[in-house]
Amino acid sequence: MSFPIKTYFHKKQLIFLFLNCTFSIFMHGQITNIDANELANWDLHGIGSVSYDKNEKAVKLTESKESLGAMLVSPTSYSENLVVTFKVKPLQHEGVCVILLGLNDLDGGDVTIPKNYNGDFNFWKSEKSTARSHAFAFHTAFHQPNAFIKENPGFINIGLQKDVVTEEKWYNIEVGKINSRFWMKVNGKTVIDTLSNKKQRIFNKSKIALRVRGPGDGTFSALYKDLVIKENLNYKNIYACNFNESKDLEDWILEGPGKVKLKKDRLLIHSKYQKFIHKKWKKGRITINSTNSNYYPVLRKKMISDLKINPSDYSYEGSFSGGPVVLWNKTKTPENYEITFNFKSLSPHSLHMIIFSALGLNGESIFSSDLAKRNGTAPKYTKGDISNYRISYFAPIRKTANLRKSPGRKMLDSGIDFASQSPKELHRIRVQKWKNNIVFTINDKQVLNYSDDEKALGAGYFGLRLMVPAIGTYDNFNLYELKNGPF
Numbered sequence: 001m002s003f004p005i006k007t008y009f010h011k012k013q014l015i016f017l018f019l020n021c022t023f024s025i026f027m028h029g030q031i032t033n034i035d036a037n038e039l040a041n042w043d044l045h046g047i048g049s050v051s052y053d054k055n056e057k058a059v060k061l062t063e064s065k066e067s068l069g070a071m072l073v074s075p076t077s078y079s080e081n082l083v084v085t086f087k088v089k090p091l092q093h094e095g096v097c098v099i100l101l102g103l104n105d106l107d108g109g110d111v112t113i114p115k116n117y118n119g120d121f122n123f124w125k126s127e128k129s130t131a132r133s134h135a136f137a138f139h140t141a142f143h144q145p146n147a148f149i150k151e152n153p154g155f156i157n158i159g160l161q162k163d164v165v166t167e168e169k170w171y172n173i174e175v176g177k178i179n180s181r182f183w184m185k186v187n188g189k190t191v192i193d194t195l196s197n198k199k200q201r202i203f204n205k206s207k208i209a210l211r212v213r214g215p216g217d218g219t220f221s222a223l224y225k226d227l228v229i230k231e232n233l234n235y236k237n238i239y240a241c242n243f244n245e246s247k248d249l250e251d252w253i254l255e256g257p258g259k260v261k262l263k264k265d266r267l268l269i270h271s272k273y274q275k276f277i278h279k280k281w282k283k284g285r286i287t288i289n290s291t292n293s294n295y296y297p298v299l300r301k302k303m304i305s306d307l308k309i310n311p312s313d314y315s316y317e318g319s320f321s322g323g324p325v326v327l328w329n330k331t332k333t334p335e336n337y338e339i340t341f342n343f344k345s346l347s348p349h350s351l352h353m354i355i356f357s358a359l360g361l362n363g364e365s366i367f368s369s370d371l372a373k374r375n376g377t378a379p380k381y382t383k384g385d386i387s388n389y390r391i392s393y394f395a396p397i398r399k400t401a402n403l404r405k406s407p408g409r410k411m412l413d414s415g416i417d418f419a420s421q422s423p424k425e426l427h428r429i430r431v432q433k434w435k436n437n438i439v440f441t442i443n444d445k446q447v448l449n450y451s452d453d454e455k456a457l458g459a460g461y462f463g464l465r466l467m468v469p470a471i472g473t474y475d476n477f478n479l480y481e482l483k484n485g486p487f
Contacts, residue, residue, distance in 0.1 A: 030230070031228065031230055032229040032230075032231070033228050034228070034229070035225070036052060036057055036058050036059045036226075039072065039225070039227055041075075042073060042074055043072065043074075044070065044071070044073075045071050045072075045073055045117050045119070046063075046069045046071055046117055046118060046119025046211075047065075047067035047068070047069075047070060047118055047119050048061065048062055048069075048070020048119065048212070049062045049070070050062075056089070056223050056225070057225060058087075058089070058224060058225035059072075059223065059224045059225065060222075060223055061210060061212050061223075061224065062218070062220070062221035063095070063213065063214045063216065063218065063219075063220050063221065065216070065218040066118075066216060067216050067218070068118050068119040068213070068216060069118075069120065069121055069211055069212065070119055070211070070212055070213075071119065071209045071210060072209060072210045072211075073103065073207055074208045076207070077110075077207050078205060078206065078208060078229055079231040080102060080177070080205070080206055081177060081235070082101070082177065082229060082231045083174060083175070083230040084099065084101065084176070084208060084227065084228070084230075085173065085174045085227070085228045085230075086172075086173055086224055086225070086226055086227040087170055087171065087172055087224070087225050087226045088165075088170070088171055088173055088222055088224050089168065089171070090139045090165070091220070091221045091223065092214065092220050092221070093142065093168065094142045094214055094215050094219070094220060095139065095142055095212060095215075095220030095221075096137055096138075096139060096143060096212070096213045096214075097139045097165070097211070097212060097222050098135050098136065098137045098210075098211040098212075099135075099136045099175055099208070099210055099211070100124070100133045100134065100135050100136070100208065100211060101175065101177055101206070101208055102133055102177065102206045103131070103133050103206050103207040103208065103209055104131075104132045104133075104206045104207070105132065106132055106153075108206075111130075111132070111207070113131075119213070121211075121213065124152045125152045125155035127154045128153070129152065130153075132152060134149065134150070134151055134158070134182065135148075135149070135150045135152060136148075136182075137149075137150070138163055138165040138184070138186065138191075139163065139222075140163045141163060141166055142214070145162060146160050146162060146163055147160075147163040147164070147165070147184060147186075147191055147192065148161075148192075149192055151196060159182060159184075159192035159193075160192070161191050161192045163191075164186050164187075164189075164191060171186055172186070172188065173186060174186075174188075178237060178478075178480075180240055181193070181195055181196075181240065181478055182194060182196060188444065189443075189444070193342070193428055193476065194242070194476055195240055195241075195242040195476050195478075235480040235482065235483070236480060237478060237480055238333070238479045238480065239331040239477065239479035240478050240479075241476075241477045242265065243262055243265055243266055243267045243474075243475050243477075244262075244265040246262060248267075249262070251329060251331065252327050252328065252329055252330065253328045253367065254326070254328075255325065255327075255328065255374045255375060255376050256271070256322075256324055256374075256375050256376020257272040257303065257322070257323060257376065258270065258271055258272060258325030258327070258376070258466075259272055260327060264473075265475065266344075266473035266474065266475040267473060267475060268471075268472075268473050269325065269464060269472060270325070270346075270466060270471035271323050271324060271376075271466060271467075271468045272306075273302060273303070273468055274347070274468060274469060274471050276299075277298075277323075277468050277469050278349070278469060280295065280298060281295075281469070285298070286298060288349050295468065296322075296323075297320070299320075299322065299323050299468065300320045300322065303322055313375065314375060315377075316377070316378075316383065321377045321378055322375070322376070323376065324376040324377065324465060324466060325376045325465070326355070326374070326376050326464070326465045327463055327465075328358075328366065328367075328461055328462075328463035329461065329462055329463060329479075330367075330461075331462075331479060332459060332461055333356070333462060333479060334459050334481045334482075335435075335458040335459045336433060336434045336435065336481065336482040337432075337433055337479060337482055338430065338432045338433075338480045338482055339356065339429075339431045339477075339478070339479055340429065340477070341428075341475065341476055341477045342426055342427070342428055342474065342475050342476045343394075343419070343426070343428075343429050343472060343473070344425070344426045344427065345394050345419070345424075345470070345471070346471045346472055347469060347472070348396060349396075349469035350392075350394055350395040350396060350397070350398070350420075350467060350470060351392050351394065351466070351467040351470055352392070352394045352419075352464070352465075352466055352467075352470055352472055353391065353393070353464065354391050354429070354431060354464060355388050355389070355390045355464075355465055356388065356390075356431060356460065356461075356462040357387075357458060357460040358386055358387065358388035358389075358460045358462065358463065359461070360385060360386055360387075361385050361387055361407070365461070366460075366461050371385050372385055378409075381406060381465070382406040382407065383406070384407065386406070386407070387405075387406060387460075388405075388406050388457070388460065389403065389405055389406075389412075389457060390403070390404050390406065390465070391403050391404075391431065391440050392404075393417050393419050393447075394417065394419045394423075394472075395417050396420040398417070399416070399417050399420060399421075400414045400416065400417050401414070401415050401416070401417045401419075401442070401448065403438065403440065403448050405452070405457070412452065413450040414448075415447035415448045416447060417447070418442040418445050418447065419442050427442055427443055428442070428443050429441075429442060430444075432482070436452045436456035437449070437450070437451050437452075437485075438451075438452065462479070
């Protein structure tokens with residue numbers, strides 16, 4: 001079915017000629033599917049036109065001559081926390097595509113777009129603007145090489161990464177917002193995933209808009225179709241941190257001889273003896289690998305000299321294993337939860353770990369004075385008086401990520417360690433726990449999917465553990481309560 005071209009200079013209310021929007025309630029929330037016919041009936045603002053492309057079965061949004069942009073605004077308001085997916089095909093090189101979420105006035109009401117609006121984006125981004133929005137931009141090479149997420153008014157940067165929408169072909173786009181977390185994916189791969197430094201003011205409902213901006217000569221247009229809006233999501237944010245203030249460290253407790261500090265808005269963690277061991281390794285005096293490292297005798301002497309330690313406090317059954325560090329977060333997780341964060345290794349050596357669902361054997365907080373003191377050595381966490389799951393990753397020699405359960409250090413599952421395949425890259429880590437099911441992903445690639453049928457652990461605390469040779473940065477931590485099963 002064709003849809004006739006209609007050109008507008010100002011806001012035009014359209015009658016819904018096609019009502020093919022479907023609603024359904026899933027365990028993940030409310031899903032709204034908007035086909036091309038209904039999308040063509042969104043409110044057009046700026047100088048441009050909207051039409052239906054019969055061959056592509058898509059809406060064509062075009063910027064007209066002397067335009068400063070054209071946009072389609074949803075007539076319906078949606079939840080503030082949501083995920084939007086759609087397909088887009090830019091039709092010319094010289095033009096930028098934008099999707100705006102959270103369109104409101106500053107008090108949470110419907111934004112009033114002026115009559116005779118010419119599409120000028122300054123209406124949204126000016127610091128004096130009374131309109132509020134979050135802009136996700138891609139296919140930006142006409143202006144500059146980066147995709148971005150900006151917060152308005154003020155055009156405040158939230159995230160900026162190299163744009164991958166560089167051709168005039170179909171792309172699958174996903175953008176999302178959950179409280180202060182914002183992300184953009186292209187063809188299933190994460191381009192931006194970050195936290196806003198600004199405390200978010202959450203309103204119940206807000207609108208969505210699609211925007212095109214070209215050279216203003218009427219040559220730029222883009223096709224859109226298969227738009228899906230997911231609301232009432234399966235997530236309740238419990239803890240979020242992006243490590244841009246020193247007070248963020250107050251949420252964490254260090255165990256073992258470690259160093260923790262903020263570096264370029266990231267959390268830097270390593271053992272006090274990481275550099276010492278690395279220098280010994282470079283000189284060929286020790287070996288470092290996941291199965292046969294021989295640095296502990298050298299490290300034992302160094303720690304006795306530096307810290308005046310009793311070696312037995314860092315030993316198990318006569319074997320010294322001191323030097324690793326554990327950094328606990330003070331927030332207790334619910335029984336069902338998801339943990340996400342960004343990670344980057346600054347060393348070629350392993351090993352990094354995340355510990356989760358950790359409690360005393362009698363259900364105590366891991367910070368209870370009734371529990372034995374811990375100092376980073378493995379037996380304190382695997383054969384002591386606390387229970388936990390632990391996933392180890394970034395193991396370049398072993399090349400696997402391993403899931404273990406303690407006490408007992410029982411191996412539960414193993415999978416491909418995608419982090420060590422790209423050792424110098426930033427990686428997005430995700431741990432999901434729903435009842436007895438655990439899923440671990442790296443860069444949205446599933447590594448582990450395990451069901452613990454032997455007294456699965458529930459709520460507890462989570463932390464990071466690093467072996468002595470390891471050093472890395474962490475940021476963009478999020479802890480979510482899962483309201484329904486994500487699997």
